[in-house]
Amino acid sequence: MPDALTKMLSTRDWILADGATGTTLFNMGLSSGDSPEFWNVDRPDDIRALYSGPVQSGSDLFLTNTFGGNAARLKLHDGQDRVRELNRAGAELGREVADTAGRPIIVAGSMGPTGEVMAPLGALTHELAVEMFHEQAEGLKEGGVDVLWVETISAPEEYRAAAEAAALVDMPFCGTMSFDTAGRTMMGTTSEEMVKIVGKMKHAPLAFGANCGVGASDLLRTVLGFIEAGASRPVIAKGNAGIPKYVDGHIHYDGTPEVMANYAEMARNCGARIIGGCCGTTPEHLTAMKEALETRPKGDAPTLEEIGAKLGGFSSASDGTGDQSGQPQRERRGRRRT
Numbered sequence: 001m002p003d004a005l006t007k008m009l010s011t012r013d014w015i016l017a018d019g020a021t022g023t024t025l026f027n028m029g030l031s032s033g034d035s036p037e038f039w040n041v042d043r044p045d046d047i048r049a050l051y052s053g054p055v056q057s058g059s060d061l062f063l064t065n066t067f068g069g070n071a072a073r074l075k076l077h078d079g080q081d082r083v084r085e086l087n088r089a090g091a092e093l094g095r096e097v098a099d100t101a102g103r104p105i106i107v108a109g110s111m112g113p114t115g116e117v118m119a120p121l122g123a124l125t126h127e128l129a130v131e132m133f134h135e136q137a138e139g140l141k142e143g144g145v146d147v148l149w150v151e152t153i154s155a156p157e158e159y160r161a162a163a164e165a166a167a168l169v170d171m172p173f174c175g176t177m178s179f180d181t182a183g184r185t186m187m188g189t190t191s192e193e194m195v196k197i198v199g200k201m202k203h204a205p206l207a208f209g210a211n212c213g214v215g216a217s218d219l220l221r222t223v224l225g226f227i228e229a230g231a232s233r234p235v236i237a238k239g240n241a242g243i244p245k246y247v248d249g250h251i252h253y254d255g256t257p258e259v260m261a262n263y264a265e266m267a268r269n270c271g272a273r274i275i276g277g278c279c280g281t282t283p284e285h286l287t288a289m290k291e292a293l294e295t296r297p298k299g300d301a302p303t304l305e306e307i308g309a310k311l312g313g314f315s316s317a318s319d320g321t322g323d324q325s326g327q328p329q330r331e332r333r334g335r336r337r338t
Contacts, residue, residue, distance in 0.1 A: 003172045004146040005106050005206055008060065009234055014268050014293055015106075017238060017276025018054035018062035019286050023253075025050065025065075035077040037069045040089035047090065051097040057283040058290035061106035061274065062098075063149050064090040066140065070132045072114040072124075083132075084139035091143020108149035108174065109140030111162055118157040126161055133165030141169050150175035151211050151238075154185040156197050167203035174274070176211040176236050179222045183320030190320040191225030198233065209236030212278045214315040215243050216255065216263040220270050220307050221319045227271040227301070237272035239263055241280035243312070253280025257288035262310045264289035266302045 008015060025036050028046050039047055047065050054062045069087045071080045079086065091109055098105035114132055116124035137148055148171050150162040159175055166173035177185050177194055184190050189197075191210075198208050208231075210222045219239035226235050242255025255263075260277060267275045275293070277285055308314060 003206070004104070005061070005108075005172065005174070008104060008106060009207070009273060012060075013273070013298070015060045015274045016058055016264075016286065016290055016293060017108075017236075017274055018059045019277040019281030019283065020241070020279050021050065021063065021065055021067060021110075023280055023282060024053060035068060035074065035079060036065055037067075037074065037086040037090065038077070038079065040065055040086050040093060044089070044093055047093045048097055051094050053283040054286055055097060055101050055105055057286035059276070059286055060104070061108055061276070062094065063108045063110040063151070064094045064140065064143075064145060065110070066090045066136070067110045067112035067151070068115075069139070070111070070114050070136045072116050072132060073112070083135045084142070087136050087139030088143040091140045091145045095144035106147065107145045108147050109137070109143075109145035111136055111140070111148055111150045112152050113154065113158060118155045118161075124158075126157060129158055129161035130164045130168070133162045134168050137165050137169045137171060141171055145171075147171070147206065148173035150205075151178075153177045154189070155187040156189055156193075159197065160201065163201055163203050163205070172206050173203075174207045174236060175205045176209045176238060178212040179210050179218065179320070180213040181320075182316040183218070183222065183225075183318055191222045192229040192321045195226055195229040195231050198231075205233065207234035207236050207274055209238070209272065209274070211236070211238035212240060215240055215312060216259070217307050217311040217314050218316075220263070220266055220302075220311070221304060221314060223267060223270045223272050224301065224304075225319050225321060231271075234273035235271055236274040236276075237267040237270070238276040238278045239267070240278045241282070241285055244279065255280060255285070257285050259311060260285040261288040261292035265292045265296050265299075266307060266310065268293060269299050270301050 094107040216239035
């Protein structure tokens with residue numbers, strides 16, 4: 001029997017994913033610096049509401065509130081001994097919302113970066129990274145997710161470790177990297193190189209792509225890079241709702257629902273099969289994205305000029321391929337989907 005996501009992809013031209021976890025939780029009262037994963041146990045009704053938002057807006061897939069649910073990140077909050085518990089709880093709440101939705105909904109178990117630097121640049125070994133992802137994956141599987149969802153990764157080594165962990169728990173996975181340094185990840189990976197990485201993996205993702213980064217324009221340029229490099233697996237696009245700006249003491253993303261509707265249409269035309277939002281993307285944005293995908297006919301892939309005209313300019317002149325820009329930098333802690 002095929003897994004739920006493979007089955008859905010076989011019958012659909014596109015799948016609408018969810019938006020931002022952090023934006024919603026901050027609006028619910030989460031304080032900056034706190035661990036959202038604790039809410040899976042302490043404030044379950046809020047997490048049910050978090051998951052229900054995208055479902056009610058038309059999303060076919062949502063991610064669990066477990067982005068920072070690995071031991072390295074939870075240790076910052078003295079929660080390193082609660083990895084399995086918090087991930088299982090977040091998944092169980094997701095399963096509950098999906099199973100009462102009245103239509104097929106994919107529950108994807110979010111697994112963000114450890115926040116540590118992989119060897120040889122840092123102290124995090126492959127074996128330890130696999131162990132941390134494995135522990136998290138076990139909790140997500142116990143809670144009933146349909147697929148593991150590795151996201152916002154910068155280092156290929158960490159991506160491979162998460163894939164190995166998914167294999168250890170016998171679960172399918174999807175995986176996205178964040179291209180935010182002149183078209184490259186912070187560790188220097190380009191869209192072309194990611195296609196090669198995925199193509200060589202023994203336990204390859206069901207779908208792969210990009211999330212977060214700088215803005216929607218940059219992300220779509222990366223998606224075009226995947227397609228040009230010969231991506232043979234479904235491509236994921238989860239772009240931010242515009243560019244973050246500090247307004248009245250809060251981070252505000254300037255992407256309107258209309259802009260995100262244009263982004264969703266162009267993401268599909270670029271070749272993405274799973275389309276969602278990242279930082280700043282609310283249920284209101286998702287509703288507009290859903291309408292655009294359902295009502296606007298599929299067209300040719302947009303040019304970079306057309307992307308820039310509708311979504312705003314690019315943050316760099318190059319997408320990182322074919323040049324020496326964006327060389328590897330010291331990795332900083334991965335960002336939560338806000």
